[in-house]
Amino acid sequence: MNRIEVTEKIITAKVSKGISWASVARQVGLSKEWVTAACLGQMTLNEKQAAIVGEIFELNAEEQKWLQVVPYKGSLPTTVPTDPLIYRWYEIVNVYGSTIKELIHEEFGDGIMSAIDFSMDIRREADPKGDRVNVVLSGKFLPYKSY
Amino acid sequence: MNRIEVTEKIITAKVSKGISWASVARQVGLSKEWVTAACLGQMTLNEKQAAIVGEIFELNAEEQKWLQVVPYKGSLPTTVPTDPLIYRWYEIVNVYGSTIKELIHEEFGDGIMSAIDFSMDIRREADPKGDRVNVVLSGKFLPYKSY
Amino acid sequence: MNRIEVTEKIITAKVSKGISWASVARQVGLSKEWVTAACLGQMTLNEKQAAIVGEIFELNAEEQKWLQVVPYKGSLPTTVPTDPLIYRWYEIVNVYGSTIKELIHEEFGDGIMSAIDFSMDIRREADPKGDRVNVVLSGKFLPYKSY
Amino acid sequence: MNRIEVTEKIITAKVSKGISWASVARQVGLSKEWVTAACLGQMTLNEKQAAIVGEIFELNAEEQKWLQVVPYKGSLPTTVPTDPLIYRWYEIVNVYGSTIKELIHEEFGDGIMSAIDFSMDIRREADPKGDRVNVVLSGKFLPYKSY
Amino acid sequence: MNRIEVTEKIITAKVSKGISWASVARQVGLSKEWVTAACLGQMTLNEKQAAIVGEIFELNAEEQKWLQVVPYKGSLPTTVPTDPLIYRWYEIVNVYGSTIKELIHEEFGDGIMSAIDFSMDIRREADPKGDRVNVVLSGKFLPYKSY
Amino acid sequence: MNRIEVTEKIITAKVSKGISWASVARQVGLSKEWVTAACLGQMTLNEKQAAIVGEIFELNAEEQKWLQVVPYKGSLPTTVPTDPLIYRWYEIVNVYGSTIKELIHEEFGDGIMSAIDFSMDIRREADPKGDRVNVVLSGKFLPYKSY
Amino acid sequence: MNRIEVTEKIITAKVSKGISWASVARQVGLSKEWVTAACLGQMTLNEKQAAIVGEIFELNAEEQKWLQVVPYKGSLPTTVPTDPLIYRWYEIVNVYGSTIKELIHEEFGDGIMSAIDFSMDIRREADPKGDRVNVVLSGKFLPYKSY
Amino acid sequence: MNRIEVTEKIITAKVSKGISWASVARQVGLSKEWVTAACLGQMTLNEKQAAIVGEIFELNAEEQKWLQVVPYKGSLPTTVPTDPLIYRWYEIVNVYGSTIKELIHEEFGDGIMSAIDFSMDIRREADPKGDRVNVVLSGKFLPYKSY
Amino acid sequence: MNRIEVTEKIITAKVSKGISWASVARQVGLSKEWVTAACLGQMTLNEKQAAIVGEIFELNAEEQKWLQVVPYKGSLPTTVPTDPLIYRWYEIVNVYGSTIKELIHEEFGDGIMSAIDFSMDIRREADPKGDRVNVVLSGKFLPYKSY
Amino acid sequence: MNRIEVTEKIITAKVSKGISWASVARQVGLSKEWVTAACLGQMTLNEKQAAIVGEIFELNAEEQKWLQVVPYKGSLPTTVPTDPLIYRWYEIVNVYGSTIKELIHEEFGDGIMSAIDFSMDIRREADPKGDRVNVVLSGKFLPYKSY
Known part of the structure; x- marks a missing residue:
């Protein structure tokens, strides 16, 4: 098992x-x-x-x-996901990746947005032109420090 | 050029x-x-x-x-990004991919969250335990329909 | 199951x-x-x-x-399909990909042809030199907008 | 050159x-x-x-x-295209690939739809809910024969 | 099954x-x-x-x-075959690929040698220095035409 | 140089x-x-x-x-060739690979058809239904021997 | 530049x-x-x-x-490094990866060892049987928390 | 078995x-x-x-x-590990790989740090700002010699 | 079976x-x-x-x-072997590959060292500084000839 | 430079x-x-x-x-070499890889044959049936030890 x-x-x-x-x-x-x-x-x-x-x-x-056992993580069967819904997220990372990097560094300096100290909230956003998916991601900024 | x-x-x-x-x-x-x-x-x-x-x-x-010319899009030099900041986003898609899929389908049925009719907002979220990166993604839900 | x-x-x-x-x-x-x-x-x-x-x-x-459960989509066992019939379609995307991009952008501007709000019709087209496969694809144009 | x-x-x-x-x-x-x-x-x-x-x-x-020299063909820089417009076509082949195969074989038997004796027509299809991209593909059916 | x-x-x-x-x-x-x-x-x-x-x-x-059902074709378990006999054929395509392309185009113009309207004959060719494998491939030439 | x-x-x-x-x-x-x-x-x-x-x-x-210097061989820019003419040859190896292996082994036993002690002849084969490309491959059979 | x-x-x-x-x-x-x-x-x-x-x-x-500009990080030209010295480190991750995961989780629970709040110290360790490379890695443990 | x-x-x-x-x-x-x-x-x-x-x-x-049988080693299911804890180690090799190479060569000359004559020690390092994972790697330096 | x-x-x-x-x-x-x-x-x-x-x-x-049936050959589960012992051989081919090519061509001209008309002998070589693995490979040289 | x-x-x-x-x-x-x-x-x-x-x-x-600077090693342009001479060596590792592993472990126990404390000798071996390439590889055996 x-x-x-x-x-x-x-x-x-x-x-x-x-x-x-x-x-x-x-x-x-x-x-x-x-x-x-x-x-x-x-x-x-x-x-x-x-x-x-x-x-x-x-x-x-x-x-x-x-x-209760820590799992081996990763939920996608292929490096580039084939499922259209999940692919759109991969596409966002691909198209906006350099933008996200530039803007976080401009605001915070060198470091990352944590994917561990992290939460996500997915909600329906009513819209007369067609409802939208609204997602809020919140991740702690972790700075690189010199040593 | x-x-x-x-x-x-x-x-x-x-x-x-x-x-x-x-x-x-x-x-x-x-x-x-x-x-x-x-x-x-x-x-x-x-x-x-x-x-x-x-x-x-x-x-x-x-x-x-x-x-003013439509560009060939995609801003990452490798399929799996090596840069730590961008990789964290790929990791979010990888770890939470099946979760995102389940929850959007539970709320909206079969379809996708658009990456075209889409906007993103990146902000600093002050936090006494260390400031956070707060990102809001908003994409129109596009349903699959039978025909 | x-x-x-x-x-x-x-x-x-x-x-x-x-x-x-x-x-x-x-x-x-x-x-x-x-x-x-x-x-x-x-x-x-x-x-x-x-x-x-x-x-x-x-x-x-x-x-x-x-x-009735939304499936994980993608029907091909390999990134580049090996089956000759399906490969010909991959080849069309490969050979004509930049052409399709140019012509849709010339007509509609920046955006995509939806693969979700989409339908396909496959028919036999009689032809004295050998019957043909006639395929009509119809996808809604989704524009990128600035925000 | x-x-x-x-x-x-x-x-x-x-x-x-x-x-x-x-x-x-x-x-x-x-x-x-x-x-x-x-x-x-x-x-x-x-x-x-x-x-x-x-x-x-x-x-x-x-x-x-x-x-006037026959070129080495293939217009995509990566096996899976990153550009959103071209990717949607790859996704159509991926999601509908087995369907296309089944329906052409049901109509014509074993063989392929030619990508050589082939033509494509891309047109705007006016639609009150948003204009559509209409594409007609026509490829000769080439049967496999026993020998 | x-x-x-x-x-x-x-x-x-x-x-x-x-x-x-x-x-x-x-x-x-x-x-x-x-x-x-x-x-x-x-x-x-x-x-x-x-x-x-x-x-x-x-x-x-x-x-x-x-x-009697049309199969999903492709008989190799990996993109580059590991079996020495089959690899030699892949090597022929790799080493002679550009040569084959040049000579067929020089004789026939732009187009392909069909792998569908195609037959193959494998025979032993007696040779005092060691018997040879003689293979005859015959594929219809299919021209690209402008439209 | x-x-x-x-x-x-x-x-x-x-x-x-x-x-x-x-x-x-x-x-x-x-x-x-x-x-x-x-x-x-x-x-x-x-x-x-x-x-x-x-x-x-x-x-x-x-x-x-x-x-006059022995070159580093291999004439294809990608593992799976994108050019339609060369791809057809890759497809022949993919679809017929196991067949070629079976028939050469049935005739000769374990071993390979050499791609070094090898020659190729490409000719036009006139055909009223459309001319064909006729290719003769001749490679010495090299047996595996026990030692 | x-x-x-x-x-x-x-x-x-x-x-x-x-x-x-x-x-x-x-x-x-x-x-x-x-x-x-x-x-x-x-x-x-x-x-x-x-x-x-x-x-x-x-x-x-x-x-x-x-x-002073945050760089796009990643110093290896290939996914699996070919240089023998760097490969040995990849091999350590490959052979000991599951061990490292088990022992950190056993000590700390679910989470990761940070590669950002991280330092490394490489020193020569004298040894009569041949000097050794001694490396100390220190990374903050970041726990996954439920939310 | x-x-x-x-x-x-x-x-x-x-x-x-x-x-x-x-x-x-x-x-x-x-x-x-x-x-x-x-x-x-x-x-x-x-x-x-x-x-x-x-x-x-x-x-x-x-x-x-x-x-008691020597195993086929390698504990990761994919070339680039998807599990966040193990990925951080891959990232360390990727980001610091050239640094590690430079510093070991500066100290020892051409050669490698052995992954065979090797030991690892993973310990908790108490820290008021959050405990850390402390890892000591010790590998024999093996020099390349001319011959 | x-x-x-x-x-x-x-x-x-x-x-x-x-x-x-x-x-x-x-x-x-x-x-x-x-x-x-x-x-x-x-x-x-x-x-x-x-x-x-x-x-x-x-x-x-x-x-x-x-x-007694000719097998589909190839004994490695991945393109680049993960097992340390077998990887060292891959590394030898990678690091010394161009050297081997240069020296065989310098001695024999264009051609290959056969992996079919081939034998291998693996022996222990006693050495006071630590025993060595001694491997003798013997492969027939097969010249490329013009035709 | x-x-x-x-x-x-x-x-x-x-x-x-x-x-x-x-x-x-x-x-x-x-x-x-x-x-x-x-x-x-x-x-x-x-x-x-x-x-x-x-x-x-x-x-x-x-x-x-x-x-005099330690180089980034690895002399092959692709993971699987396309050059026929070098490929034959890759094939030897692929076909004989598990054999080499079994026999070295049977003789020496768990460990590897070093590719660093290593030498190679390539010679012509006269043979009336066609000269052969004779290669002697000598690598120190490095045992895995428990600790």
Whole structure:
């Protein structure tokens, strides 16, 4: 048994039972972004969180233990994602990558925006010309320092 | 002559003159994100915008014309970016890719978040534990429809 | 269980029963292009469509549920397709790619032809020198706008 | 000197003189798709066509000779194109590739749609919800035969 | 079930029964090149051919049906083949590729040698210094035409 | 100076002077396949051959010396060739690769068809349904032996 | 002008003048690891540091400005480094990667060892069986937190 | 059975029993770095070590034999690791690679730091601003010699 | 069944029975290099050799037949091998590749050293500073000839 | 200036002056393998050796200094070499890689054959059936040790 098998079991249960990620997040008591990432094998749950998720998706004790093991991360099957929704994000990084770099350095100096001390919030933004996806990313700025 | 040479000339002028992207954007009268992307060879300026940018970076008439030609887009030299700041964004897409896909589909159904009808806003978020980079992405949702 | 297994079951049933895509499309009441793509795991069916497809290919209730889940898209096993028929399309994009870009930009300005708000129609075109494949692609033009 | 240099000279002249592909095609007397592809280094012109193109873009005798040499074809700088407009076409081949294969085989049997005995027509399709790009591809069906 | 499984079953039967491709071709009544390619999952048999091949390799009715379905072609597990015999052919294309292109264009003009309207004949060529492999390739020339 | 520069000079001279490979081969007194490969930087000429080629393409003494140096071989710019004519050959190796392997082994046992002790002959084959390209490849069979 | 040209000028000056990295670091007053990385185009100097480095390597005012611009980082020409010394480090990551991951997670929980809030110290470790390279890496542990 | 299956069995047992690598290392009597690497299929145990590890993870006699067979090494599923913790190490090699090379050569001359005659020590380094991961690498310097 | 499964069975039997390659080679009566390569699925055995190998590793009649089928060769799972021992050989080809090419051409002219009419002998070379691996490679020189 | 330019200058001088590597090696007083590798930019010369090589190839003082700088090693332009002579060596590593690994481990245990404490000797081996290339590789065995 490994984490990938637990993830597949969660996804299969989600489809057959018609569970929504939003409801899982409400029961766990955290954001839907973090909880979904955890269920998809990208984050590590603590014992209590694993028990809640385990009950929702009918996972046994060993499967719940796997949810508490730090996973090997990375959720894409190919270097350049083929799925159109995910590719658009890769395209944003590709087209705007140098822009993002320039503007963060102009504001903060040399360093990075952390992908660890990081949170994401995805919401619907009503718009008469067609609703929009609104995403807020917040990552701590980590400066390079000389030593 | 091609657009890449114009981009290089802009960057060289920016360094030697100490111009900031924020000041360029103010003069053009648009967001710093779009203006920087345009100066870096990813967006197309109109004649008036090209004239303003041309004056700032001392571009001649032919170089200004190139700013009005639709460029071949993509600002990264490798499929997986090596620069740490840009890589963190690739990592976000890699680690959170399946999460983003699940949550947008849960809210909107099958479709994508547009990277064309799209805007980005990068700001400093003050934080006593260390300032953060706050990024808002807004893209129109485009549904797949049967036909 | 996952969508790939459902797709494989559909293909196996198609071969053993001798079902044609055209007849599936007629029963679903939509174009053969969209219906085939959906059966091959690239589009999302609604409940009623899934029931019709499920009856044709003898899918059980859970398998029909998978047809209603947004799939991870991309139908090619390699970055450059090895199959001669599909490669010819990759070659068209490779040889004519810059031409397509130039002509769409000349007509519409900066932007893209959508692959989401998109339809395709494949027909036989009788020709005394050998019949031809006639394909009509229709995609909404989405302009880049400054912001 | 090589064909790539001639192509670059044509593109540079096009930008500085503000020439449109449509007007070049009219002067050559052929479709804008074929003429643009030829100017971009993907097709071979005859002597008379090369003379017309040469006059438009101010090419000398040797440069005109290069337009009559069969070029090494392929207009994309990377295996997966990064430019958003061209990528959408790659995505169509990726998402619809197996569908196209199934439907052509269902209609014609084993074989391919030629990318050589082939023509393309790109037009604006007026639409109140936003104009569309309409593309017609026509390629001869070439059957595999046993021997 | 899929075509790959049928191919594997054919190869396993061939080894355990000691069948030669030449004898299969004689029974089918076609060239050994085409028949072997078909048995290896690269060509499509008609019903009668499938029945003969099915009898030789003890394939059931459903497996024979798969022989009549157009396969996804491409017989190499890697982009550059590692097997020494097949690599030598890749090397010929690599070393002589530009030569082949020049000489076919010199004789025929712009176009290609078809790999569809194509046949191959592999024979032993006796030679006192060591026998040789003699291969004749015949492919229809398909010209690019302007339109 | 290096061999690649000499090759480029030969190609440039060929275009500007309108020289045919067939005439070069006649003057060298060898097959057009070998002579073209040599001029394109894939084979090594002896002093006398280099002098003849040098005179035809107006190469100086040092450039003629480079023709006598064993080149780094491989004439394709990418692993999978993008040029349609050369790709068709790659496709033949891909689709027929396992067939070629099976049939040569069936006739000769374990070993390879040499790409060194090798010759190629490309000819026009008249055909009322459209002329064909006829290619004869002849390579010595080299057996693997146990030791 | 760009940062890569400044790096090349520094390296050329270093060879022709016989300057050691250790002496550069002493003059800058920081570690040899950080100073060398900065001179090789991977870190950003402040104005005073740039002036010192500029004087050592005879850089003009504009070149010194480039040292103060955040560079596009990544010092390897290929994804897998071919240089034996650098490859050994890639091999350590490859062979010990899963071990490093397990032990850091066992000690700290889910998170990463920062490559930004990071320092490195390379020293000679005398050893009678042959001196050793001793490297101390120190990176802040950054925990993933739920949100 | 193969080594990979034994590694998977060890990891599964570790999760279900809640064993720590530190305790395994104490029982084996060697460093946690080497012992973890060995359990993860990267090092070779002797009979006695295999017996201890076998008892901890409940491996049978044949599985213990596999621990004593030299494994095919390399613990990463992709050339560029996607897991954020391991990627940071790849990034260190990428950003600091040329620096490491320069400084080792400056101190030792031409040669490498061995990845075979090598040891690693990973420790927690308490720090009021947040604890750090401290890693000491020690590899014998191996000089290139002329011959 | 296929050759890979037979290879895996041989390796599994080797580990569980503690068989050495040297003893297998003695029983077969050939070099340990060729016999090991054959057992690892890279060479083709005759009936008598297969019977001996079959008895040693307890292979049944069908498995012995597979040893007599020419295998698809290539023993490495990745293009650049990750295993340190095998990588060192790749590194030798990479670092010394151009040297090997120059020296063989200087001695023999244009051609190759055969990897088919080839033998290898690996021996221990006692050395007071540490024993060495001594490898003798012998390959027939095959000249390119003009034709 | 960099080492690559010095290497190119050496090769150009070698061709125009007709110098042999064997004569360079005799003057340097070392093996032809090491000296050729050094001249091709893979090894580091000392001052005296650089002076001898510099005189032979007419290198100035600065160019001689570059010969004394440790180069970034790796002499192949592509991961899999396209040149037939060098490819045969890659093929030997690919086909015999697992064999080499097994036999060295059987003789020496876990460890590697050094590519640093390494020498190579390439000689002609007269043979009535065609002369052979005889290569002796000698590399120190470096054992992995537990710690």
